[in-house]
Amino acid sequence: MQTVRVHTRMDAVQSPIVAVVGDLIRxxxxxxxxxxGVVHYGPPExxxxxARDALTDPETHCYQDGAGNRPLLExxxxxxxxDNGIDLALGSRVMVTAGGNMAFVHAVAAITNPxxxxxxxxxFYFNHEMAIQIAGCTAVLVKTDERYQLxxxxxxxxxxxxxxxxxxxxxxxxxxxxxPEAALRAVNRLCQERGIYHISDExxxxxxxxxxxxVSPGAFDGAHAHTISMFSLSKAYGFAGWRIGYMAYxxxxxxxxxxxxxxxxxxxxxxxxxxxxxxxxxxxxxCQRYLQxxxxxxxxxxxxxxxxxxxxxxxxxxxxxxxxxxxxxxxxPMKMSERLIREHGVAVIPGPAFGxxxxxxxxxxxxxxxxxxxxxxxxRLVGGLRSLLx
Ligand SMILES: Cc1ncc(COP(=O)(O)O)c(C=O)c1O
Numbered sequence: 001m002q003t004v005r006v007h008t009r010m011d012a013v014q015s016p017i018v019a020v021v022g023d024l025i026r027x028x029x030x031x032x033x034x035x036x037g038v039v040h041y042g043p044p045e046x047x048x049x050x051a052r053d054a055l056t057d058p059e060t061h062c063y064q065d066g067a068g069n070r071p072l073l074e075x076x077x078x079x080x081x082x083d084n085g086i087d088l089a090l091g092s093r094v095m096v097t098a099g100g101n102m103a104f105v106h107a108v109a110a111i112t113n114p115x116x117x118x119x120x121x122x123x124f125y126f127n128h129e130m131a132i133q134i135a136g137c138t139a140v141l142v143k144t145d146e147r148y149q150l151x152x153x154x155x156x157x158x159x160x161x162x163x164x165x166x167x168x169x170x171x172x173x174x175x176x177x178x179x180p181e182a183a184l185r186a187v188n189r190l191c192q193e194r195g196i197y198h199i200s201d202e203x204x205x206x207x208x209x210x211x212x213x214x215v216s217p218g219a220f221d222g223a224h225a226h227t228i229s230m231f232s233l234s235k236a237y238g239f240a241g242w243r244i245g246y247m248a249y250x251x252x253x254x255x256x257x258x259x260x261x262x263x264x265x266x267x268x269x270x271x272x273x274x275x276x277x278x279x280x281x282x283x284x285x286x287c288q289r290y291l292q293x294x295x296x297x298x299x300x301x302x303x304x305x306x307x308x309x310x311x312x313x314x315x316x317x318x319x320x321x322x323x324x325x326x327x328x329x330x331x332x333p334m335k336m337s338e339r340l341i342r343e344h345g346v347a348v349i350p351g352p353a354f355g356x357x358x359x360x361x362x363x364x365x366x367x368x369x370x371x372x373x374x375x376x377x378x379x380r381l382v383g384g385l386r387s388l389l390x
Pocket of ligand 1: 037099
């Protein structure tokens with residue numbers, strides 16, 4: 001019997017790191033996970049009630065319009081104008097997807113040919129690199145500075161005739177950096193000048209602390225024609241399992257995006273869309289009530305980790321719920337992460353998953369922590385690092 005050839009471009013795509021770390025966690029019961037980027041709360045009650053009511057509506061069980069259900073599209077249009085300053089009437093469309101990750105996959109499929117390049121500042125969000133490789137394209141990695149802010153000269157130098165897009169994620173996963181408006185304007189302008197797209201991942205739009213402010217590049221003058229802005233209900237509304245995200249994208253891409261959506265998803269799960277309308281009706285106030293406790297947890301996490309200096313370096317964390325730590329020692333990040341789980345019962349995500357292949361880095365996610373668990377989790381991490389790096 002002949003074996004079927006299984007070597008494809010997937011071989012070059014990294015394995016889903018959260019699942020890899022999850023396997024290790026399962027082997028060590030009681031491990032506190034600072035791994036997965038999730039929040040500790042679920043959806044608003046009214047969203048759950050709407051979903052319950054929708055169970056008896058025959059429409060819930062049918063295919064629906066690909067772009068999204070009318071009430072949800074209206075809620076999104078209103079929110080984009082109110083919270084992001086994005087006016088769809090200038091020439092953008094909205095597509096509701098099964099989460100922000102799918103919006104990114106759709107966008108890459110719609111704007112690239114195999115062999116094209118997409119610029120990713122590093123550290124990157126792993127699923128972005130994976131999506132680019134799955135599309136047969138090359139992720140061109142561009143360094144950021146020591147505070148994980150964009151290096152505009154490096155980005156400019158990385159643009160080639162094959163570049164199709166520059167990706168920014170602000171607030172950032174995995175670093176927690178929030179990019180200032182001037183930097184986002186510069187990237188957006190560069191994209192306009194070079195005839196390429198600015199893909200702006202804004203799934204952490206509401207998660208900023210202190211004086212940091214979220215800015216949507218899609219609202220800049222003239223940006224609508226080359227900016228693809230992505231959002232998600234996963235974090236803001238505790239909706240990760242309901243799989244609802246959306247993007248605002250230039251009208252010129254409508255046919256291409258519709259083809260990808262119809263092939264991959266047909267339409268986002270109808271019951272989740274119904275729940276999403278109710279959640280968006282509650283609005284950002286829903287997650288804003290969790291921001292103060294989250295900011296306090298961030299302060300504890302940053303202070304505890306900073307106490308490890310000079311063993312580790314912890315840049316400022318202005319947004320999202322991540323902290324990206326550099327270990328100032330010659331250690332293998334994968335082995336270190338494994339030992340933190342096996343010997344100290346605490347899980348983090350190692351830097352290579354985010355494209356940091358030189359040096360030792362790891363991401364701490366604190367969105368799932370309550371104040372009670374944060375002390376224990378960070379205590380284990382700090383104790384573990386002190387003992388492993390001694
Ligand atoms: C930067 C970024 N984009 C997109 C996503 C995807 O979120 P979802 O597909 O659940 O909307 C995540 C999730 O962690 C993320 O961190």
